[in-house]
Every structure is written in C-alpha cells, then in structure tokens.
Amino acid sequence: MWWPFALKYPERQPEDVDANEYDYVIIGGGTAGCALASRLSEDPSVSILLLERGVANNTWISRVPLISSNILNPETGAVNWYSEPMKECDDRKSLIFRGDVLGGSSRVNAMVYTRGSVADYDIWSSMGHPEWSYEKVLPYFKKAEMVLDQSKSDARGRSGPWINQTIEPSNWPFRVVRVAKECAEALGFHHITDTNSTDALCDGFATLDLTIDQNMQRVSTLEAFLPRETALKREKNLSICTASIVSRIEFSREKANSRAKRVHFQSSISKSRKTFSVNVKKEVIVCSGATGSPQVLMLSGIGPRKHLEEHDIDVVRDLPGVGSELWDHVSVPVTWEVPVVESVTYIATSPLKGALEFFKYLLTRTGVLSFPFQVASLFVRSSSLDDQTSEFTPGIPSKPPDPGDGASVLRNHDHLPDIEIMPLATSAVDDLEEHKARFAKIGVFSFLATLLRPKSRGTVRLRSVDPLDRPKVELGFMADAEDIALARKAIRLSLRLGDEMKAQGFPLIRGITAPESTANDAELDALIKSRARTTYHYSSTCRMAPEIDPLAPGVVDDALRVHGIPNLRVCDASIFPHIISTHLQAPVVMVAEKCADMIKESHATKI
Ligand SMILES: Cc1cc2nc3c(=O)[nH]c(=O)nc-3n(C[C@H](O)[C@H](O)[C@H](O)COP(=O)(O)OP(=O)(O)OC[C@H]3O[C@@H](n4cnc5c(N)ncnc54)[C@H](O)[C@@H]3O)c2cc1C
Known part of the structure; x- marks a missing residue:
C-alpha cells in the first residue's frame, strides 16, 4: 500500500501485555532484535515478547533510500544526543546517533552491507572463541541474506530474507563518486566488485552491497525478518510491543547464580510513569544496541560495582566490563566545496528539483532518491602506504588467508584494512549547527577518512536511573598516539585522491576542512582534533570474553550468556570481542542468527 495509506502494523501497547508470562523476552526490537524475534517465533509452541522503545512507523516513505537515511529528520526514527566532551579532541562533543524505531539502526543507516573479512573472524577465534571463526559464522551470513546478483561467489546467500544488491558505477547518483573511483585506480588501487566474497582483496576501491530490494526500497531487518504479514501470522506466539522502554530486569537468587524472572518497562511516549511488568519462563535476551544494552544491564544491577553504587542501584552482579570497552570507527571529514549540482545539496536547496526527483523515484524507481548516501568505498592497509606521503605501494599480498588455515593473530592483522575512505557527496561534518549555517546551501564533497581498528576506547555509563535519560557516552577518541599517526595517513591519502581529482579536471573549488x-x-593534528567524529559503529560494550581477560574484562560467554546469569543473554553489536574492520549491520545480524540457533539448541526447541 502506498504512503500515506500504510496498513497498520500489529503493534501492542504496554497495557496489552502487562502481567503476562513469556518463554522469551527480547529487549530492543532493533537490527538484531527483529532478526532474533523472527527466528525464535518460527516455533509456534514458544511465546515471545519483543519490547521496543520506538514505534513501527513502517510507511512507504520510510523505505525510500535517501529520505530514510536522512538522520537529521526525526521522522525517520533517528535520535541523537551529545557525547561527553572528547578530551583529546579540543573538548568537543560528537553527536551519537541511533535508530529508536522497530528495526533499530537498520531503518536509518546508510544501508551498506559488508560482512568483514575472513581475518576479522579468525581474530575472534584466536582470541579464544573458536565457535566464532569465519568458517563457523559463514553459514549464518548465508542464512540471513539474499544477494540479488546470482553471479556472486558461493560464499553469498541466495535464499535468506535480507535482500541486498550492488549498484553498477554507471548508475551511481553522483558523478563525483565515479571520479573518485577512477582516481583511486590511477593511484594504483584495484576495483573490488564483491567485498563479501571470501577472497576479496584487502586494499581496493569497492562497489558496495546495499540493503536495497528490486524496487529500490530499503530493506531493514524489520522488512526482512518481521514484515507485517509475518507479524500478523505469528500474533499468537509473538507479541511486538512498541513505545515500551525497559527500566530493569528483576532477578531471583539460585545457589551461586541469579536468574532473570521479570522485566519491568514503561511507555516511552506517554507522560505517565506507570510501570508494567511481565514474567519470564526461559530467557531474557538484551538486544538494545551498544549504547542501550549496557544501560539496561546497569539499570538492572549488572555492571561495575562502584558505578552502580554511585547511583544507589543494588548490585546483582559486579561485572566491570559492562559499558567499559566502547569501540567505534573514528573518522575525520576531508571536505571541499564543489558545484551544487555535484552534491546532494542540489535537491535540498531547490523545491522544484526535489519534487522532480520525488516523482522520478515514484514512477521509475530511479534518480537520487533511490540510493543512500554511500555506494562505494576505498579500503586500505596502512602498511601499504608510505609513512610520509601515503603513496600506495602494495607490499604483503592483498589476498586474505584461506578460512580456517590456523593463521596467527599477527598474520590476520596483516590481512585486514585499517583505513576506509568513504566518498560522500555531502559535508560529513557532525556539527549540526555548522552544517545548517555553512553547508546547507553550497555544494560539498567529502572523503570521510575512517580508522577501522583504532586503539582508543570509550565507555557507556548511566547519566541517571531514569531509563529515558540517554546514557553518558565517552568516545575516548585519539587517546592513543597510534590513532593520530594512522589518522594522518588516512587524511594524506584523501588529499592525494583530491589532488588526482583536480588533476583530472574535477572542480574541487576550495578546501573546507581539507588542508593543502x-x-x-602539526597542521594535520589540528585538523584531527578539531574534526574527529563518530562513524556510528558503536560496539564491544558487553564484550564476549572471560570475566577476567588480558585485553579487558568480558561480559558474556561464547553462547552470549551474561557471566553468572544463565538465562540472560546479550545479542547485538555490543558483544563483539574485537571491532570488525568494516560496517557493522551484517555482522550484527549474523550474531542474531547464531544466537537464535544457540537458544533453540539449549532449549531443544523444534525448528
Ligand atoms: C546513522 C547510522 C548509519 C550507519 N550506517 C551503516 C551502514 O551503512 N552499514 C552498516 O553496516 N552499519 C551502519 N551503521 C551501524 C549499524 O547500523 C549498527 O551497528 C547496527 O544496526 C546496530 O544494531 P544493534 O542491533 O546492535 O542496535 P540497534 O539496531 O541500534 O537496535 C537497538 C534497539 O534497542 C532499542 N532500545 C534501546 N534501549 C531500549 C530499552 N531500554 N528498552 C527497549 N528498547 C530499547 C532501540 O530503540 C533500538 O531499536 C550505521 C549506524 C547509524 C546510526
């Protein structure tokens, strides 16, 4: 049905489910939560409650790629709040973004579908998680996805619910990205046609897979795993309760362990602070994302003792790792002014052009609105770049090791990109006021120079015991000097690309954040400190690792169970033991698929 006449999604309200009992209660109906709820509810004999802070809002317009990626528009479901001042970055605050809507961040993200490489998961395995090696996780990637291009490798899935496709360079909406590709090739980089094949090169300019269907509509995990028809069909055993924010999980004490027995929640939209609760028969699974899951755990008494006591929260389990290892891909926008027509500004500033693009999309599913902000990217190992000039000279073969060949951590690290340069026909600065004041009316193009394996870490901590209060996020960017050195290399590479674009005649009119x-x-360091920002790839705040771990204390075991609480799991980006060297949504869904199988297995559920 066409917007605005969308059919109603079967959402329940808190009062509809109050005092009920469920086998499984899932907290957070985001990227992971929707996939997990879908898989668990395949068995009609189990009862599931999915509690989501946002609403469904699944209108036609919410699937138009460019419109739904506009996170400055709150109608999309994107929410933002400021990080704590970044000590190493001029005490600035970066904007934290998340999708607080059914489908979570997969409803508002840039739709890039990248799994990460063989080495990413072999690192997880070599950190003591053999069940999470590339070989072991590959079946879950395949199970979830449906790649539209049948010619892609056997490592790709062809019959899963989550559709993705690549867009040929000739169809990219902005010429500037094609020029960037040609310039990367002129600097010696190969073209990667499938970043998700097992043998994808580590260094190269990639045409990205995007979670877009045949009709050029966004496919979030809501549409993929819990479309309206599925939700209606499973209404008897799956209750999807939206606008419901979990305030805490209640536990009973059993011998040395605690057990989750009840979940308390309240409406996230009503002024009333009335609380509701449901009883848990089997398990609670927290899927509230890397900023939300530590918040839910800490509100429930699981986290660093001292911090919980500061907030007068009774300690159920002292787990110092909760919220303690926030890992994100820090980035620096290298931005130039370009002619308005070369940038997304051209539809934002002209109502006529905007209307024409809208009708073009409506009638032919082509034009600028059919794409998200990103369609391609340059992935690079810094070891392939000259220390002074960032000139590219491939050293170690770019082909990754074969899966499961027992490669050491060192070798794995050698086969991972640690820099990504994202070409974006927009400003990419994260200061909204500056964006409105300086860039809203001029054409802008950026290389977002991104560190894929930064050393610096941050934290997520409670601001208060009110679940509606956004948690305090310390990003910790650039605390480690190695990150600054790596950022310099990434910026210098972006500037080399810029020089090549100018040499090829592309009008980069003047540098905005881009220096000569x-x-x-020293000049680059000033740029880094004044411009470093989040890439919204928050992870590792409830790491899969032993409670006492040489790297940092862990929160969940290899089956994603919270240490000491056998019927409480965490399943989302927060469990990553090590950040993946690419965008995170595909790995998050892999985690949800694997978690569903582990839960089914441990309760011997019929599939
Ligand atoms: C703007 C943006 C662009 C991005 N672009 C890309 C991209 O192009 N490709 C890519 O791979 N990755 C991208 N990412 C990252 C990726 O989308 C996320 O890493 C991934 O979706 C996170 O999934 P998750 O399940 O961990 O959390 P989320 O999808 O964020 O889900 C968490 C859910 O929990 C809910 N919740 C939180 N607290 C509570 C509570 N107390 N009670 C009830 N519900 C709660 C939230 O409302 C939300 O729905 C982007 C992220 C953002 C924000």
Whole structure:
C-alpha cells in the first residue's frame, strides 16, 4: 500500500501485555532484535515478547533510500544526543546517533552491507572463541541474506530474507563518486566488485552491497525478518510491543547464580510513569544496541560495582566490563566545496528539483532518491602506504588467508584494512549547527577518512536511573598516539585522491576542512582534533570474553550468556570481542542468527 495509506502494523501497547508470562523476552526490537524475534517465533509452541522503545512507523516513505537515511529528520526514527566532551579532541562533543524505531539502526543507516573479512573472524577465534571463526559464522551470513546478483561467489546467500544488491558505477547518483573511483585506480588501487566474497582483496576501491530490494526500497531487518504479514501470522506466539522502554530486569537468587524472572518497562511516549511488568519462563535476551544494552544491564544491577553504587542501584552482579570497552570507527571529514549540482545539496536547496526527483523515484524507481548516501568505498592497509606521503605501494599480498588455515593473530592483522575512505557527496561534518549555517546551501564533497581498528576506547555509563535519560557516552577518541599517526595517513591519502581529482579536471573549488596536501603533521593534528567524529559503529560494550581477560574484562560467554546469569543473554553489536574492520549491520545480524540457533539448541526447541 502506498504512503500515506500504510496498513497498520500489529503493534501492542504496554497495557496489552502487562502481567503476562513469556518463554522469551527480547529487549530492543532493533537490527538484531527483529532478526532474533523472527527466528525464535518460527516455533509456534514458544511465546515471545519483543519490547521496543520506538514505534513501527513502517510507511512507504520510510523505505525510500535517501529520505530514510536522512538522520537529521526525526521522522525517520533517528535520535541523537551529545557525547561527553572528547578530551583529546579540543573538548568537543560528537553527536551519537541511533535508530529508536522497530528495526533499530537498520531503518536509518546508510544501508551498506559488508560482512568483514575472513581475518576479522579468525581474530575472534584466536582470541579464544573458536565457535566464532569465519568458517563457523559463514553459514549464518548465508542464512540471513539474499544477494540479488546470482553471479556472486558461493560464499553469498541466495535464499535468506535480507535482500541486498550492488549498484553498477554507471548508475551511481553522483558523478563525483565515479571520479573518485577512477582516481583511486590511477593511484594504483584495484576495483573490488564483491567485498563479501571470501577472497576479496584487502586494499581496493569497492562497489558496495546495499540493503536495497528490486524496487529500490530499503530493506531493514524489520522488512526482512518481521514484515507485517509475518507479524500478523505469528500474533499468537509473538507479541511486538512498541513505545515500551525497559527500566530493569528483576532477578531471583539460585545457589551461586541469579536468574532473570521479570522485566519491568514503561511507555516511552506517554507522560505517565506507570510501570508494567511481565514474567519470564526461559530467557531474557538484551538486544538494545551498544549504547542501550549496557544501560539496561546497569539499570538492572549488572555492571561495575562502584558505578552502580554511585547511583544507589543494588548490585546483582559486579561485572566491570559492562559499558567499559566502547569501540567505534573514528573518522575525520576531508571536505571541499564543489558545484551544487555535484552534491546532494542540489535537491535540498531547490523545491522544484526535489519534487522532480520525488516523482522520478515514484514512477521509475530511479534518480537520487533511490540510493543512500554511500555506494562505494576505498579500503586500505596502512602498511601499504608510505609513512610520509601515503603513496600506495602494495607490499604483503592483498589476498586474505584461506578460512580456517590456523593463521596467527599477527598474520590476520596483516590481512585486514585499517583505513576506509568513504566518498560522500555531502559535508560529513557532525556539527549540526555548522552544517545548517555553512553547508546547507553550497555544494560539498567529502572523503570521510575512517580508522577501522583504532586503539582508543570509550565507555557507556548511566547519566541517571531514569531509563529515558540517554546514557553518558565517552568516545575516548585519539587517546592513543597510534590513532593520530594512522589518522594522518588516512587524511594524506584523501588529499592525494583530491589532488588526482583536480588533476583530472574535477572542480574541487576550495578546501573546507581539507588542508593543502603539503600540510605538515602539526597542521594535520589540528585538523584531527578539531574534526574527529563518530562513524556510528558503536560496539564491544558487553564484550564476549572471560570475566577476567588480558585485553579487558568480558561480559558474556561464547553462547552470549551474561557471566553468572544463565538465562540472560546479550545479542547485538555490543558483544563483539574485537571491532570488525568494516560496517557493522551484517555482522550484527549474523550474531542474531547464531544466537537464535544457540537458544533453540539449549532449549531443544523444534525448528
Ligand atoms: C546513522 C547510522 C548509519 C550507519 N550506517 C551503516 C551502514 O551503512 N552499514 C552498516 O553496516 N552499519 C551502519 N551503521 C551501524 C549499524 O547500523 C549498527 O551497528 C547496527 O544496526 C546496530 O544494531 P544493534 O542491533 O546492535 O542496535 P540497534 O539496531 O541500534 O537496535 C537497538 C534497539 O534497542 C532499542 N532500545 C534501546 N534501549 C531500549 C530499552 N531500554 N528498552 C527497549 N528498547 C530499547 C532501540 O530503540 C533500538 O531499536 C550505521 C549506524 C547509524 C546510526
């Protein structure tokens, strides 16, 4: 049905489910939560409650790629709040973004579908998680996805619910990205046609897979795993309760362990602070994302003792790892002014052009609205770049090791990109006021120079005991000097690309954040400190690791169970033991698929 006449999604309200009992209660109906709820509810004999802070809002317009990726528009379900001042970055605050809507961040993200490489998961395995090696996780990637291009490798899935496709360079909406590709090739980079094949090169300019269907509509995990028809069909055993924010999980004490027995929640939209609760028969699974899951755990008495006591929360389990290892891909926008027509500004500033693009999309499913902000990216190992000039000279073969060949951590690290340069026909600065004041009316193009394996870490901590209060996020960016050195290399590479674009005649009119390519280290460091920002790839705040771990204390075991609480699991980006060297939504869904199988297995559920 066409917007605005969308058929109603079967959402329940808190009062509809109050005092009920469920086998499984899932907290957070985001990227992971929707996939998990879908898989668990395949068995009609189990009862599931999915509690989501946001609403469904699944209108036609919410699936138009460019419109749904506009996170500055709150109608999309995107929410934001400021991080704590970034000590190493001029005490600035970066904007934290998340999708608080059914489908979570997969409803508002840039739709890039990348799994990460063989080495990413072999690192997880070599960190003591053999069940999470590439070989072991590959079946779950395949199970979830449906790649539209049948010519892609056997490592790709063809019959899963989550559709993705690549868009050929000739169809990319902005010429500037095609020019960037040609310039990367001129600098010696190969073109990667499938970043998700097992043998994808580590260094190269990639045409990205995007979670877009045949009709050029966004496919979030809501549409993929819990479309309206499925939700209606399973209404008897799956209750999807939206606008419901979980305030805490209640536990009973059993011998040395605690057990989750009840979940308390309240409406996230009503002024009333009335609380509701449901009883848990089997398990609670927290899927509230890397900023939300530690918040839910800490509100429930699981986290660093001292921090919980500061907030007068009774300690159920002292787990110092909760919220303690926030890992994100820090990035620096290298931005130029370009002619308006070369940038997304051209539809934002002209109502006529905007209307024409809208009708073009409506009638032919082509034009700028059919794409998200990103369609391609350059992935690079910094070891392939000259220390002073960032000139590209491939050293170690770019082909990754075969899966499961027992490669050491060192070798795995050698086969991972640690820099990504995202070409974006927009400003990419995260200061909204500056964006409105300086960039809303001019054409802008950016290389978002991103560190894929930064050393610096941050934290997520409670602001208060009110679940509606956004948690305090310390990003910790650039605390480690190695990150600054890596950022310099990434910026210098972006500037080399810029020089090549100018040499090929592309009008990069003037640098906005981009300095001259002759800039010295001190000038680059000033740029890094004044511009470093989040890439929204929050992870690792409830790491899969032993409670006492040489790297940092863990929160969940290899079956994603919270240490000491056998019927409480965490399943989302927060469990990553090590951040993946690419975008995170595909790995998150892999985690949800694997978690569903582990839960089914441990309760011997019929599939
Ligand atoms: C703007 C943006 C662009 C991005 N672009 C890309 C991209 O192009 N490709 C890519 O791979 N990755 C991208 N990412 C990252 C990726 O989308 C996320 O890493 C991934 O979706 C996170 O999934 P999750 O399940 O861990 O959390 P989420 O999808 O964020 O889900 C968490 C859910 O929990 C709910 N919740 C939180 N607290 C509570 C509570 N107390 N009670 C009830 N519900 C609660 C939230 O409302 C939300 O729905 C992007 C992220 C953002 C924000």
